[in-house]
Amino acid sequence: MKWHSGTVHAARHGSAILAVALVLAGCGGDEAPQTQAAAPRAPLEPAATEAPATPTEPAARVEPAYVLEGDDTVLATVNGEPVTRYDVHAAARTMLGDTQATLLDAAARRRVLESLVTSRAIARRQLERMDAHGRAELEKRVAAYREQLLVKAYLEGRTTPRPVTQAMVEAYYARHPEQFGARSVRTYEMLFAPAPVAGSLAKRLSAALAEVASREDWEAAAAELSGHGLATRYRRGRVDARLLEPALQRALGGLAVGEASAVVRVDGRPHLVRVLDEQQVPPRPLDEVSAEIRRMLVPVQISSAVEDAARTVLADAKVEYRDGRGAPDSEGGDR
Numbered sequence: 001m002k003w004h005s006g007t008v009h010a011a012r013h014g015s016a017i018l019a020v021a022l023v024l025a026g027c028g029g030d031e032a033p034q035t036q037a038a039a040p041r042a043p044l045e046p047a048a049t050e051a052p053a054t055p056t057e058p059a060a061r062v063e064p065a066y067v068l069e070g071d072d073t074v075l076a077t078v079n080g081e082p083v084t085r086y087d088v089h090a091a092a093r094t095m096l097g098d099t100q101a102t103l104l105d106a107a108a109r110r111r112v113l114e115s116l117v118t119s120r121a122i123a124r125r126q127l128e129r130m131d132a133h134g135r136a137e138l139e140k141r142v143a144a145y146r147e148q149l150l151v152k153a154y155l156e157g158r159t160t161p162r163p164v165t166q167a168m169v170e171a172y173y174a175r176h177p178e179q180f181g182a183r184s185v186r187t188y189e190m191l192f193a194p195a196p197v198a199g200s201l202a203k204r205l206s207a208a209l210a211e212v213a214s215r216e217d218w219e220a221a222a223a224e225l226s227g228h229g230l231a232t233r234y235r236r237g238r239v240d241a242r243l244l245e246p247a248l249q250r251a252l253g254g255l256a257v258g259e260a261s262a263v264v265r266v267d268g269r270p271h272l273v274r275v276l277d278e279q280q281v282p283p284r285p286l287d288e289v290s291a292e293i294r295r296m297l298v299p300v301q302i303s304s305a306v307e308d309a310a311r312t313v314l315a316d317a318k319v320e321y322r323d324g325r326g327a328p329d330s331e332g333g334d335r
Helices: 005-014 016-023 085-102 106-129 132-158 166-175 199-212 218-227 246-253 286-316
Strands: 073-078 081-084 183-192 233-238 264-266 269-281
Touching: 073 085, 073 106, 081 085, 081 106, 085 106, 132 286, 166 286, 183 218, 183 246, 199 218, 199 269, 218 233, 246 264, 246 269
Parallel strands: none
Antiparallel strands: 073 081, 183 233, 183 269, 264 269
């Protein structure tokens, strides 16, 4: 399995995760790291053999590789692989931020270096243990992360989200009043058996409840039925999904104001419900929720700007789907 320099470089900076755990832990000495002249880095794969230049075709000029600031100062090596000053600074910036990274003293920078050394050694050991399949998957993951960084860099420089206007805020407010407290509040009353009933008693009580459904005073009806040996309770309240059984919620949901349901059995107990009133609670005032709506719409505007940028790039790209339907196949790759 060949390892390209980009893969190793990306993996090297992934070790910054381990660096954070040790930066403030205080492990290691307080001496500043001793630097040394940068040793030539061994190529990770054989260089391509160039064809000899002919008198009529001079060899192309090879530009020297670009060196990041500090990447030519080696602070340590792990099995021959260098850890540079750039690596230390990059790890600190990644985990602590630019400002905090500049405030690290020599002892803290030393701890970052030591944590990178540890991370590098662990990574190398794991790499040695991986089979060809594992290494191939790792290559794919590194390539995917590299692609994410490139996409992010491209979009940051070329996407300008459109500002959220007051008209957008008002339109969203009008379309989604329920998000800001608007709701329907229904009041109901109910007749029900206080305990499960079965057999002939259940039939008698169910029939009696059906007979009194049209009466105006259900509380009095409950007392009357109980006086005839059919124990019945009366309840009144607001429809609340947290308190009502699902069967009763469904029964109430299909009723108009003043309408009674059919008898509903819940856990062996007959129930009869009726909607008494329904009131609409308005949403909170727009001026109270305007800032909240703007925050919700910002990601929408960003997404729209990203889609615009993507359409522009795709218009210049040559894309060929291999499944004949204009989209990737279900296996996630070409056939």
